[in-house]
Amino acid sequence: MLYVEILGSLPEMAVDEVRAMLELGGGEIAGRDYLFLKVNADEKAFPFLERLGLAHEYGKLLVEASSIEELLDKAKEIEWPIKGTFKVDTETMANCGHEVTDLPGKLGAVIHAKGFKVKLSKPDTLVRVYCGEKIYAGIRLRFFDPKDFEGRKAHHRPFFRPISLHPRISRALVNLTKAREEILDPMMGAGGILMEAGLLGLKVYGVDIKPEMVEGAEMNLRHYGIRDYVLKLGDATRLEELFDKRFEAIATDPPYGTSATLAGRRREELYREVLESIHTVLEPGGRLAIAFPTSFDGEAEGEKAGFRLVGKYYQRVHKSLERYFYVFEKV
Ligand SMILES: C[S@@+](CC[C@H](N)C(=O)[O-])C[C@H]1O[C@@H](n2cnc3c(N)ncnc32)[C@H](O)[C@@H]1O
Structure with a gap:
């Protein structure tokens, strides 16, 4: 035991x-x-x-x-x-x-x-x-050791953006997908989720709509010794056009719209389209771990896109940001 x-x-x-x-x-x-x-x-x-x-x-x-x-x-x-x-x-x-x-x-x-x-x-x-x-x-x-995770917090990385999840949470999202070989983050930002996945030995795939994020995520991955990656500039609502493969697992932290990270889109519409696009590139039975603010009904919208809810966890980040982490399975 x-x-x-x-x-x-x-x-x-x-x-x-x-x-x-x-x-x-x-x-x-x-x-x-x-x-x-x-x-x-x-x-x-x-x-x-x-x-x-x-x-x-x-x-x-x-x-x-x-x-x-x-x-x-x-x-x-x-x-x-x-x-x-x-x-x-x-x-x-x-x-x-x-x-x-x-x-x-x-x-x-x-x-x-x-x-x-x-x-x-x-x-x-x-x-x-x-x-x-x-x-x-x-x-x-x-x-x-908390020091291992603390050392990978946003401000210790060569490419710094304050939008990143805590490395422990990024790690948990990767694990909740049950990824064995590979993982995709279609809105990777500075690459925090991919860093944790890469350190576990997974092959990592990343997408972001902003060129500086693609460059910055690569800088961060290389800084932590991760070499097995494919990063693309592109739109998370059109993933099927970016990859001619299906993914075992997907984890992502979409923009919350509190800064300019929505790239001109309406937030709820972006979330729905991202869920649909993720569904097309995920293998059947594959898992998605994703965060949404509490104002968005991720459970209902995920089910509409063809997912089954596996887990839902609440977190209050600060007074203007409360979110749920969701884990879905593609049925
Ligand atoms: C909250 S950040 C991700 C933070 C990341 N999880 C990390 O730990 O560093 C969200 C990212 O989504 C990107 N983004 C916004 N709209 C997008 C879209 N339609 N397709 C791909 N990326 C998009 C933004 O440029 C931003 O870098």
Whole structure:
């Protein structure tokens, strides 16, 4: 059994991102306790869990208990797969229903009694305890360092535009499409979504109606070492004229009309035409992840264009921008 700790900012989207990766890597979510997911999967899922954007960490789940006494009893029974030194670190989630202040010391003593050495700074193995409705203990396998994502935020890129999504969200949109080989962003802007996809090893295709965006996105992709890309100047409402192929997956963040990015079109009309054009170039069964402001009924319009809704997640960006991220499947 594994565990994944998701981020608290877009929790439902984070759960579905994990689910999408398990559908690719094999496995399923076996339970949820606030931001803690129990995951039934083995190491075949690791390369897909490595892709996650909205997760804090994942690891091996070793003990689950309803009380601290039960946790300590079970901890005595099991073999701890600890390499080198260790430290116990507790995550007290907002729904924690147990008194865990002394737990690191008590659990540390149990594990120490089995012959392992404690080291509080830079231990080789981190034993993680999560307190929610229940209590869990496991071993951290991978921590998703926020610094990695922060380093790719818009203002760190050679071509800077403030319209970009946070890299973690871009990553999640890519993953929610379940892309294995390739992805298209038909309104790529500075290329934030394509950067995340390219770093996952996917072949990336991008379109933008503005020449400076096509140049800028290329600059950004090259800066982050991405070489397998095809970028075109063109109109996202006429994709079938730009490509003579179909795509496995599409993810995009259309302009919200808060700046001059609509290129002279009426916003709702642009959204409808983009949905229709995307539908023609997406493979049957392929997925689209897309953002729309809440004022646009993306669910109804997506269904009209021939998509089935798979997920919908709300985000308030600031007081004049609230949006939904949608995931659709082409039926
Ligand atoms: C919100 S930005 C995309 C931001 C991007 N997701 C990122 O993270 O950098 C939307 C982009 O859509 C482009 N755009 C607007 N109308 C378009 C159209 N009809 N076809 C293609 N691109 C279009 C704009 O030039 C703009 O660069």
